[in-house]
Amino acid sequence: MKKENTLVGVLYWFCSISFYFLIIWIVVAISFEVFTQDGKVGDFSSGSHHSIGYQMPVKFSISPKKPMYNNELFKLEKEGINTLGQSYSSGTGTYVKPITSEDSLDFKSIVSIHNKDMVDHYEFTSTQLVSNGFITVNPKTMVNKFLIIVRSYLGLLILLLVFLFFKRIFKALKTNFLFSQKLYKSINLIGILLICYVLLNSIINFILGIDLPYVGISPLDYNLKYVTISMNPRLDFDFVLFLIGFMLLVLSTLLNKGNQIQQENDLTI
Numbered sequence: 001m002k003k004e005n006t007l008v009g010v011l012y013w014f015c016s017i018s019f020y021f022l023i024i025w026i027v028v029a030i031s032f033e034v035f036t037q038d039g040k041v042g043d044f045s046s047g048s049h050h051s052i053g054y055q056m057p058v059k060f061s062i063s064p065k066k067p068m069y070n071n072e073l074f075k076l077e078k079e080g081i082n083t084l085g086q087s088y089s090s091g092t093g094t095y096v097k098p099i100t101s102e103d104s105l106d107f108k109s110i111v112s113i114h115n116k117d118m119v120d121h122y123e124f125t126s127t128q129l130v131s132n133g134f135i136t137v138n139p140k141t142m143v144n145k146f147l148i149i150v151r152s153y154l155g156l157l158i159l160l161l162v163f164l165f166f167k168r169i170f171k172a173l174k175t176n177f178l179f180s181q182k183l184y185k186s187i188n189l190i191g192i193l194l195i196c197y198v199l200l201n202s203i204i205n206f207i208l209g210i211d212l213p214y215v216g217i218s219p220l221d222y223n224l225k226y227v228t229i230s231m232n233p234r235l236d237f238d239f240v241l242f243l244i245g246f247m248l249l250v251l252s253t254l255l256n257k258g259n260q261i262q263q264e265n266d267l268t269i
Helices: 002-035 142-175 181-210 239-268
Strands: 054-064 067-069 072-081 087-095 109-111 129-137 215-217 227-233
Touching (some): 002 142
Antiparallel strands (some): 072 087
């Protein structure tokens, strides 16, 4: 029992510290939004601000035109620290396959993995490079501006509430390491919060994506088009977090059942 109480105490203090730290973080973030023109105070800059814009989830797709896949090897020759105290390195780079004069006619671009040594470690297996990321946009309509601000701070607010309920859970367990109605309700609310956060976040991303269906980067001169870069909005649906929310709902139901059995046993005794 002593070991359980020690672990519960550690978790309680961790959740308490995290809860108050998030309060400070949210207050500072809102203060930067309200009391600064560009999100900067001296050398410190906030991650997002209404004058700059907010992040929106997109799927990046990069398609090189007539690519040559040829990795680069690097032979380290010298390294050290310069007069400014910064580390540096220099050496000689070379391609795995020598580039000929005919290659300039057959290919338009070169795609290479830059190896740190003279050993070729990886090979490209796809002609299209795809990744999930974010772009910073500043909506011009009031509805989209409101939605993207809500989306930007929703995660912090949900996390604040989650730590609040966890703090209550571990505080109750410190007092009495048994089933209780408070334990059931707190875990149930955490599950509901996580599910609502994932759904609401995805709905907001869907609405924002309606007015931003596609982002492309290409040169003005089509003949100079060596690569096509496109960005499509994504829902950013967090399936793992959604599943954890449902698991917590099931767990809270089991805890409620255990609490009822415990009360019946106490009445029987």
